[in-house]
Amino acid sequence: xxxxxxxxxxxPSAILADGPLIVPLFAVNTLSLSxxxxxxxxxxxxxxxxxxxxxxxxxxxxxxxxxxRHTMKFLLxxxxxxxxxxxxxxxxxxxxxxxxxxxxxxxxxxDIYVKSLTFNTASGRRDAIDLxxxxxxxxxxxxxxxxLDFAATAVSTIADPFI
Numbered sequence: 001x002x003x004x005x006x007x008x009x010x011x012p013s014a015i016l017a018d019g020p021l022i023v024p025l026f027a028v029n030t031l032s033l034s035x036x037x038x039x040x041x042x043x044x045x046x047x048x049x050x051x052x053x054x055x056x057x058x059x060x061x062x063x064x065x066x067x068x069r070h071t072m073k074f075l076l077x078x079x080x081x082x083x084x085x086x087x088x089x090x091x092x093x094x095x096x097x098x099x100x101x102x103x104x105x106x107x108x109x110x111d112i113y114v115k116s117l118t119f120n121t122a123s124g125r126r127d128a129i130d131l132x133x134x135x136x137x138x139x140x141x142x143x144x145x146x147x148l149d150f151a152a153t154a155v156s157t158i159a160d161p162f163i
Contacts, residue, residue, distance in 0.1 A: 014060060014104040016079055016112075019088025023075045025131075027063040031106055034059070056137035058102065058112075064129040073119060073129055080114035095140075102135060111139040 012024035014031065034057045064072045082088075083100045089110065090098035099111040118132040 014062070014102065016076070017101045017103075018079055018082050019092075021075065021079060021082070021088075023072060023079060025060075025062045025064075025072075027065055028104075029061045029063065030059070031061075031104055032059045033057075033106055056109075057115075058107070058109075058135040058137070060104075060131075060133045060135065062131045062133075064131055065127060069127070069129045073131075076114075076117060076131070076133070080117055083113045097140065099138065109137050111137055113138055 010026060012026050013028035014025040016023045016025070036055050036057075038055075079100055083098075087098055087100060089101065097110050099113045102109050102112045113136045115134040115136050116132075120130040120132075121128070122130070
């Protein structure tokens with residue numbers, strides 16, 4: 001008789017993806033979202049130029065643990081390069097949306113670009129690579145970015161009880 005396990009599968013704390021290349025991060029220590037808003041110039045009239053109103057920066061620290069840590073490091077480096085050279089998402093939408101997709105408990109975003117990756121190791125933790133990552137949300141101007149933000153909020157809200 002087969003043994004059944006009642007242990008639920010582990011859900012990653014963050015997922016960074018570009019098409020078929022998906023990197024789950026299980027040991028995320030911190031995740032922060034910083035939004036800086038652009039103020040209009042003093043004395044400007046009511047007519048506004050269509051520009052982005054704010055910049056979003058995400059900072060993430062995690063640990064890559066176990067025997068697959070070097071593979072995960074390589075995949076993160078590959079994702080960072082792909083986001084700059086033209087992602088799968090950008091090619092399939094003819095440039096309407098680009099960058100990577102980031103899904104965490106805090107946010108679900110498209111148009112994510114890796115600004116920096118930092119890897120550290122310590123002699124006391126030889127089986128782990130510490131990761132610090134800075135990501136920028138750079139949506140294309142226009143209504144599509146707002147529609148995607150709304151859709152991402154809806155998906156996150158619906159999926160929240162299940163993850």
